[in-house]
Amino acid sequence: MSDVELIGRAAELRDLRSLLGEPGLVTLHGPGGIGKTRLLRAIVDAPIVDASGVNTAAELEGALRTALGLGDTGPDAAAIAQALSEVRILGVDSPETAISATATLVRSLRSQAPALRILVASQERLQLDGERVLVVGRLSAEEGAALLKTRALAVRPE
Numbered sequence: 394m395s396d397v398e399l400i401g402r403a404a405e406l407r408d409l410r411s412l413l414g415e416p417g418l419v420t421l422h423g424p425g426g427i428g429k430t431r432l433l434r435a436i437v438d439a440p441i442v443d444a445s446g447v448n449t450a451a452e453l454e455g456a457l458r459t460a461l462g463l464g465d466t467g468p469d470a471a472a473i474a475q476a477l478s479e480v481r482i483l484g485v486d487s488p489e490t491a492i493s494a495t496a497t498l499v500r501s502l503r504s505q506a507p508a509l510r511i512l513v514a515s516q517e518r519l520q521l522d523g524e525r526v527l528v529v530g531r532l533s534a535e536e537g538a539a540l541l542k543t544r545a546l547a548v549r550p551e
Contacts, residue, residue: 398543399428399431399432399435400532400536400539400540400543401532401533401536401537401539401540402428402431402432402435405432405527405529406432406435406436408527409421409432409436409512409527410436412525412527413436413482413510413512415510416507416508416509416510417503417510417511417523417524417525418499418503418511418513418519418521418523418524418525419510419511419512419513419524419525419526419527420512420513420514420515420518420519420524420525420526420527421433421512421513421514421515421527421529422515422516422517422518422526422527422528422529423516423528423529423530424516425516427529427530427531428529428532429486429514429515429529430486430487430514432514432529433484433486433512433514434484436482436484436512437482437483437484437512439460440460440461440462440480440483440484441460441483441484441485441486442456442457442459442460442483442484442485442486442488443456443460443486443487444456444485444486444487444488444490444491444495445486445487445490446490447488447490447491447494448490448491449491449494450491450494450497450498452491453488453491453494453495453498454498457473457498458473460483461473461476461477461480462476463476470505473505474505474506477502477505477506477509478506480506480509481510482509482510482511482512483502483509483510483511483512484511484512484513484514485499485511485512485513485514485515486513486514487514487515488513488515488517489515489516489517492515492517492519495513495515495519496519496520496521499511499513499519499521500521503523
């Protein structure tokens, strides 16, 4: 997680930890800029698949291999499955430009590694069977002001 603390997200963190208590897919869903990525990074240390700007299934698979430390080309399905066997929670961030490819990849990963927990931060749901969704809403005015102050002080201390 970044050095800026999560403000006003205690309930979401509690709910998210509960949802991730069992294997499967959890999607953090909400509009851009609402805090989905910060929540994802608060829960998942590594690996996180950076799917921002990915447009094809091949690019998404390359991003997965990179996140798993396998390089962006080369390893076959067996190497990916072996790497996934050592992962507790796999994060996928910002897959909106390849949502269909992401759904296909997640479905495949879930069949290869049934004990895997997958946490996706997205403006769109994957629409897969068993997908559990946590809607990320706005902060209250007070929480928003506290966040703004914290970020401003991080850039320019008083």
